[in-house]
Amino acid sequence: MSYDFYxxxxxxxxxxxxxxxAQRLREFGECCLIVTGGSGAKNSGALQDTQDALHSVGVAFEVFDRIEQNPQTETCRQAGEVARRCGADFLIGIGGGSALDATKAVAVFAANPELSADDIYKMQLSASPLPTVGIGTTAGTGSEVSGVSVLTDTKGVKHSIKGEQVYFKLVLADWRYTASCPYSVTVSTALDAFMHAAEGWLGPKCGEAPTAFAVMCLPILWKELKRMYKTQELPDSEQRKRLYHASLNAGFTLNQCGTLFPHQTGYILTEHYGVPHGRA
Amino acid sequence: MSYDFYxxxxxxxxxxxxxxxAQRLREFGECCLIVTGGSGAKNSGALQDTQDALHSVGVAFEVFDRIEQNPQTETCRQAGEVARRCGADFLIGIGGGSALDATKAVAVFAANPELSADDIYKMQLSASPLPTVGIGTTAGTGSEVSGVSVLTDTKGVKHSIKGEQVYFKLVLADWRYTASCPYSVTVSTALDAFMHAAEGWLGPKCGEAPTAFAVMCLPILWKELKRMYKTQELPDSEQRKRLYHASLNAGFTLNQCGTLFPHQTGYILTEHYGVPHGRA
Structure with a gap:
């Protein structure tokens, strides 16, 4: 087995x-743009907590809350403009996979005003992206710990940007923000996490470290998924915590090993039939 | 269980x-100083391979091979001077824990000429340390993956420097370089690795991710140690590989969780009685 860890x-x-x-946020600068899709960030309490934290350490901020499901390059470009206009030193992304993936792209656009919406896929940048902080509100995407951002181009097709410059600098992971997710979202995101770990683990590039993370999270995700199917009930707080941490560990595996064909098939279901990513 | 990963x-x-x-080395600059203690780097073949690799990508280099066991701040300061004199853009450390720990300190001295030998413990730096690459030749120290460097001060006492600036940027881990270690070194370094994982795992700060690494490497280290004691034979190549990867995984756990009192006691044995670190 090979050894490759990053x-x-x-x-x-x-x-x-x-x-x-909160003090760690201050280390990124004096002003930030919060990037979010709106409802998840608000309902979970994460948006309010973040605003309070920024106030407490004297960081000015604006909120851009127009990130859609399957975020579009054009929306991210517009958010980049807002970040420049308000003089943001860094970005905080709050939400599920869409808001977090979008934040990574907004950081690129904010520092590179010359890019048109779909130019971002080339990743030929004149300046480093702004630093980013991620705060997740769903237990599944793993976007918190991946160097990938999946974006929908101006023709409606999904492609990803990836690389060292795309990672969050800091992720603050409070499982309680996932507690407001309804049953359907909780199941579909947990399924997504399970597939991340399973596809990564079974993939040809899986070395020792990602195996350790997969072996740790797969039984937890499987058990929680089985319980949810059986009881049709939402997880309690201990189960929420386990699910969220397992989704991060699945993200570690995914990020190192990549996905296999089930994920690629899923993109087609999402693009053409509007099936949410986790379920697809 | 908490979640804390870095x-x-x-x-x-x-x-x-x-x-x-080799091409990754070129990305760090045009000139480097190789920092090593001499025999381990040479006997293992790592020094020759590194020189060949640097030649192949057109990176100029010098070699500083005077790092002693339990490296001294004054030696590291002198190596820093050499790095400046030869215009090194980055450093490559080759060896066991002593050479690797020393390299982290040389990187600090190289960029901060005003520091006297023991000033380094304050870590009040006017410039960021040079980037460093680590190439290990013993399976035990875990220095490859730690943000810590243990140095002996000008009075003969061990203290450590630590922090984000102390990490290697890149580690190239070829288990074959550990194959020239004699029996005593192989056992004492494997014991060190075992204690890193065990102390880290049992420690109060051990969260999910370091647990995954400990659980992965402890049985391997235990099994290999038992075999070595029983047969008094050196490991074969598969066993060497397992030992080296396990020592890296133990390093992950150690780095996240810290050591407990056995390690502190060991420092005293090393300082006053010259017992090698792993055995102490």
Missing amino acids: MPVRVLGGESVVKTQ | MPVRVLGGESVVKTQ
Whole structure:
């Protein structure tokens, strides 16, 4: 088995971590743009906590809350404009995979005003992207710990950007933000995480470290999924916590090993039939 | 269990990895200083492979091979002077824990000429350390993947420097370089690795990710140690490979969780009685 490990994201997890680690946000600068899709960030309490944390350490901010499901390059470009206009030193993305993936792209557009919407796929940049902080509100996507951002181009087709410059610098992982997810989203995101770990683990590029993460999270995800199917009930707080951490560990595996054909097939279902990513 | 993960080192492992990844060295600049203790780097073949790799991608280099066991701040300061004199853009450390720890300190001295030998412990730096690449030749220290460097001060006492600036940027991990280690070194370094994983795992700060690494490497280290004691024989190549990868995984755990009192006690045995670190 080969050895290949790279995970530059600092992940800090725990209850109230946004509040207790507020000082770390200050280290990124004096002004930030919060990038979000709206409802998830608000309903989960994450948006309010983040605003409070920024206030407490004297960081000015604006909110861009127009990121859609399957974020579009043009929306990200517009958010980049807003970031430049308000003089943001860094970005905080709050939400599920869409908002987090979009934040990575907004960071590119903010620092590279000459890029047109679909130019981003070339990743020929004149300046480094702004630093980004991620705060997840769903337990599944793994976008928190991946160097990938999947974006829908101006023709409606999904492609991804990836690379060292795309990683979050810091992720604050408070499982409580996933507690407002309804049953359908909880199941579909957990399925997504399960597939990330399983596809990564079975893939040809899976070395020792990603195997360790897969072996740790697969039984947890399987057990929680089985329980949810059987009882049709939402997870309690312990189960939510387990699910969220497992989704991060699945993300580690995915990021190192890549997905296999089930994920590629899923993109087609999402693009053409509007099936949510996790379920597809 | 808490969630806290940070491991910014890119670790690439495999046979001939120094050769196959030579181009990555070029990305750090046009000139480098190789920092080593001499015998381990030479006997293992790592020094020759590195020189060949640097030649192949047109990177100029000098070699500083005077790092002693339990490296001294004054030696590291002198190596920093050499790095400046030869205009090194980056450093490559080759060896066991002593050479690797020293390289981290040389990187600090190289960029901060005003520091006297023991000033380094304050880590009040006017410039960022030079980037560093690590190539290990013993399976045990875990220095490859830690943000810590243990140095002996000008009075003969061990203290450490630590922090984000101390990590290697890249580690090239070819288990074959550990194959020239004699029996005593192989056992004592494997013991060190076992204690890293065990102390880290049992420690109060051990979260999910370091647990995954500990659970993966502890049985391997235990099994290999037992076999070595029983047969009094050196490991074969498969066993060497397992030992080296396990020592890296133990390093991940150690780095996240810290050591407990056995390691502190060991420092005293090393300082006052010259017992090698792994055995102490």
